[in-house]
Amino acid sequence: MSRLTIQANSHSYDVVIEAGIRHHLNQWVPDNYKEILVITDQEVASHYLDDVITSLQGRSVHTHVVPSGEASKSMSQYQVLLDKCIEVNLDRKSLIIALGGGMVGDLAGFTASTYLRGIDFIQMPTTILSHDSSVGGKVGINHPRGKNLIGSFFNPVGVLYDVETLHSLPSKEIRSGYGEVIKHALLSDRSWLEDLLETSFDNVRNARLIHDLEKGIQVKAGIVEKDEREQGIRKFLNLGHTLAHAIEAELGYGKITHGEAVAIGILFSLQLSERKAGATRLPVGSYVNWMERSGYPIHSIQTLQPVELLKRMKVDKKTVDHRVHMVLLKGIGEPCVVPVGDEEMLAELERFLNEVIQ
Numbered sequence: 001m002s003r004l005t006i007q008a009n010s011h012s013y014d015v016v017i018e019a020g021i022r023h024h025l026n027q028w029v030p031d032n033y034k035e036i037l038v039i040t041d042q043e044v045a046s047h048y049l050d051d052v053i054t055s056l057q058g059r060s061v062h063t064h065v066v067p068s069g070e071a072s073k074s075m076s077q078y079q080v081l082l083d084k085c086i087e088v089n090l091d092r093k094s095l096i097i098a099l100g101g102g103m104v105g106d107l108a109g110f111t112a113s114t115y116l117r118g119i120d121f122i123q124m125p126t127t128i129l130s131h132d133s134s135v136g137g138k139v140g141i142n143h144p145r146g147k148n149l150i151g152s153f154f155n156p157v158g159v160l161y162d163v164e165t166l167h168s169l170p171s172k173e174i175r176s177g178y179g180e181v182i183k184h185a186l187l188s189d190r191s192w193l194e195d196l197l198e199t200s201f202d203n204v205r206n207a208r209l210i211h212d213l214e215k216g217i218q219v220k221a222g223i224v225e226k227d228e229r230e231q232g233i234r235k236f237l238n239l240g241h242t243l244a245h246a247i248e249a250e251l252g253y254g255k256i257t258h259g260e261a262v263a264i265g266i267l268f269s270l271q272l273s274e275r276k277a278g279a280t281r282l283p284v285g286s287y288v289n290w291m292e293r294s295g296y297p298i299h300s301i302q303t304l305q306p307v308e309l310l311k312r313m314k315v316d317k318k319t320v321d322h323r324v325h326m327v328l329l330k331g332i333g334e335p336c337v338v339p340v341g342d343e344e345m346l347a348e349l350e351r352f353l354n355e356v357i358q
C-alpha cells in the first residue's frame, strides 16, 4: 500500500494505492455518511460494482450506471445523475463514489460539485489514465463545441486506487493511460522518460506500472498543490492537450481515446517546441518510435482540416484575447507557455498533417 496526502485549498485528502482495496471499503469510507451513491459505467460495473456494494455492507448504498465511453460526459447524463441524486434523497451528509476511469470521475465529480452546491465525493479510479484525472479536483463535462467546457474545481475527500482493477484493462486503455504517464515524465524527469520510451506495454509488469502511477501522481500533486486554480504552472499539465482536445471534439467524442489524442498532441508540441521554445535536446525521434511501436492511432487524424482544428483550439481554456496559448518544452522538465498566432498555427497544423502524419 502507498499513501500520499494532497493539500488542496479547501482540505487535504489522501490518495491510497492498494491492490484489492475495493474489498475493504468500510475501512476507508467514514461511517458518518448516511447515504452513498456509487456512480459507475456499464463496463466497470460488470467487473467491480458487486465487490464495491458487498464491501459497503450495512450502509445505505444506491447505484447508478451510465453507458461506457466519452459520450456520457455530457449535459444529458449530468441531468440524469442530478435526477438520481434527488430521487434517492441525497443530502449534505451523503457521499458520491465515482467508480471508474476519468469519464466517470469527471462526470460524477461534477455532479457532486453542483448538487446542493456541493456534497462530498470519493474517487475510485479504475484506469491507468485516471491516476491523472482522480487527483487535482478538475471535474466537468464536455460541450459539443469543446472538451470540458463546463466544470469546476472540486476536490474529492479521498482517492482509493485499487490497482488490481487495472488487470482487466484492454490494451487500448493501457496505451491511453500511458499518454498521460509520458506527459508527466516529459514535465519532470529525463531518466524516467528514457525508461518509458524503451518500454513496450506488453512488458509492463505490475511493479513497474505502480511505480509509474506513483511518480505520475507525485508530479501532478506537486503542481496542483501550488496552483490549484490554474493561474500559472498548472497550465503545464495541459501539455499536448490544446491539439488533443480539438482532435477529440472534431472526430466526435470517443472516436479516439483521450490519452491517445494527448500522445498525438504531445508530438505536435515537441516539434513546435524546437521552433518556438528553442528546444534542442528533445527526444522527438525516440518519441515517434515509441508511439509507432505502441500502436497510437496517429493516422486517424489524417482527414482532419487545419482550419477546423484551429477553430476548436481557440475555445481552449488557455486562450487569451483570441490567441491560442501552447504548452511547450524548452527541455525535459522545463515547460513554458507560448502564444501562437492564427497564421502561424495554421501553417504548423498543415505541416503536421501533411508531412508528419501521412
Ligand SMILES: NC(=O)c1ccc[n+]([C@@H]2O[C@H](COP(=O)([O-])OP(=O)(O)OC[C@H]3O[C@@H](n4cnc5c(N)ncnc54)[C@H](O)[C@@H]3O)[C@@H](O)[C@H]2O)c1
Pocket: 041, 042, 043, 044, 047, 068, 069, 070, 073, 100, 101, 102, 103, 104, 106, 126, 127, 128, 129, 130, 132, 133, 134, 135, 136, 137, 138, 139, 147, 148, 165, 166, 167, 168, 169, 170, 173, 176, 177, 180, 257, 258, 259
Ligand atoms: N479531471 C482531470 O484532471 C482529468 C485528467 C485527465 C483526463 N481527464 C478525463 O478523463 C477521461 C478519460 O479517462 P479514461 O481514459 O479513464 O476513460 P474512461 O473512463 O472512458 O475509461 C475508458 C474505458 O475503459 C473502461 N474501463 C474503465 N476501467 C476499466 C477496468 N478496470 N477494466 C476494464 N475496462 C475498464 C471504461 O468502461 C471505458 O470504456 C476524459 O474525459 C478526460 O478528459 C480528466
Ligand SMILES: O=C(O)C(=O)C[C@@H](O)[C@H](O)[C@H](O)COP(=O)(O)O
Pocket: 132, 136, 138, 147, 148, 180, 230, 234, 237, 238, 241, 317
Ligand atoms: O489537471 C490538469 O490541470 C490537467 O490539465 C490534466 C489533463 O490531463 C486533463 O485532461 C484535464 O482535464 C484538462 O483540463 P482542461 O482544463 O484543459 O479541460
Ligand SMILES: [Zn+2]
Pocket: 132, 180, 241, 258, 262
Ligand atoms: Zn488529460
